[in-house]
Amino acid sequence: MPSAKRAASPLLVARPSPYHASVTLFSNASSLITVDADASPRRSKRVKVDVKVEDEDSLPETRPAKKARTKLAPRASTSTVKLEEAEGVKSSRAKVKRETSASASPRKQKAIPQSLDTPHPAPPNWRDTYDTIKRMRSKIVAPVDTMGCDQAQNKETEPQNRRFATLVSLMLSSQTKDEVTDAAVAKLREALGGSITVGAVLAADESAISEAIAKVGFWRRKTGYIKQTAQHLQDDFDSDVPKTVDELCSLPGVGPKMAFLALQVAWNINVGIGVDVHVHRITNRLGWHKPPTKTPEQTRLNLQSWLPTELHPDINHMLVGFGQVVCLPVGPRCGECELSDGRCPSASKTVVKTSTRKVTSRRMAGPKVEIEVEDVKTEEVKITAPSDEPLSPLSDASGA
Template sequence: MLRTIIVTHKTSRKFYTSNRITNYAKMSKSATRKKHLTVAYEEEDSKKTKFIPKNWQNVLDNVRQMRNDNDAPVDSMGCEKIADQSADEKTKRFQILIALLLSSQTKDAITFGACEKLKTFGFTPVHLAKANLSEMEDILKPVGFYKTKAKNVQKTSQICVDEYQGDIPGTLDGLLKLPGVGPKMAHICMSVAWNIVSGIGVDIHVHRIANRLQWTSKLTKDPEKTRMELESWLPFELWGEVNLLLVGFGQTICLPKSPKCDVCLNNKLCPSAFKESPKKKK
């Protein structure tokens, strides 16, 4: 029987299988007391075979190499690049959160441009909470669903002022209670703004690529199911890396339409290679 130790601590949950028990045992008693860890044991049915994709390490290494060779929009205009580096830490976190809120169904370049206009206007929770709604809508054009997002930005700004002293929620649950914030945004915000890995941020790129690579036990219909599938087998230490890797890969090589399978280093490993992009004739 395989024994799985589940170690839980406030916002993070880490899984250690039997081959990591030795490392866990070496933790000092003082460290354990300090973190107030709760340890529980679960017995896994040895007859059940855990889903693990074939060659996933090789595929991931190839994606890393392709990402190193190809700059993507997310590398220069992602949420972590939008925050004003001269601002205080609270304001930076707030700007990261708003950038994520605006990014849904919107290209990075458009989100980046809207945030630059917000900086000119006054990119702080106090300024945005007091802004006129029609003025906010004008600033956010042509962000997708800009009218709805304008309302959500104002509501979120007011909540940050009233309940968090100008900061943003520091927990996953707190972020998810904000208007317009879903699991993808919340997990990425926890990672980028707070440097806490709470889960994998799965957007349309990660969702699409995970299914093309068959990194899910079955075809998933929405990003949240894809997230749960990925977290069931991908090592925890890779959760914080995989979003940026796959998003950039999806923007440059594994495109939504006509993916560039002919130049992809995984075209002999990917189950979906050339199915949407036929081989070019020599």
């Protein structure tokens, strides 16, 4: 029986199929086969094959060749077989991604907003409330008066060190009472050799700083923040505290409240209100925000839109001391506050209720004895101003 196998054209080169031993593959002898020179000797099982034949219609074609071309390659102009190593591709892609991230420019610091698009209206009778609190504060000595962030500069002689000590004190005060912050600042000054300076912080071991501030909240994180901030100040600001809010907020561990207070205390620059938890809580209890604000930043923007600029530096110190002694976060002393006469929509009044009951005592012999016992009960009653809705007290997680 004559063989059905056709003679191969001299223009084709035969080679055994790598997929089946009984199949012969044919390719154009004039075409070039290129292999990626960078490919590793260890080949992946994944193969990308691009077979392109010029003048395809002019060449005789056998069934095995047609079957192989149809199965393995699309039509094009050149023959190319490209072998890729799977692991090599993944690693190269990861390398490119890392290089792209490294070469990308650092993200620009977002500017701190200074005003609202629509100013918040001034609350009615706010001036009377403000003056009343100011009068009450003049009779109160609060922790912030003797141990606040402005006190840290008093032990320094050089103006540059006074500004840096103020900034460090503000960084330590977050989520920490003034009494603890003041003690930590004194201990840190001692650990640094008697003066809080940028150079002394950079020269000190982190363990020495951590031991000095170990009583403040989040002391481990703040240790790193203080070291990093000192390095930034040395590299970018000539070892001094910057004079803008955005530059201050670019420092590790420094937020808007610290930035505004640092400018007021260190540079005597008034560009906004430093709002902490006390200012946030008290102004909401007074009903100064409609609707009530949820964050100190919202409170700051509301207050700055209507409170006169000349009062911005004083309101923080005034309300912090008031919140530390009278308008406490839990159990506010409304009985000692003059605003509980109806001007504060969140005021509560202690009402004492008494009742009497008779207790009879009988003995085997002798007269009957009756004793009256007086029961005293106290309860807090909310006193609400007629035109305002009462606000629930806000929780306070920090002291200063």
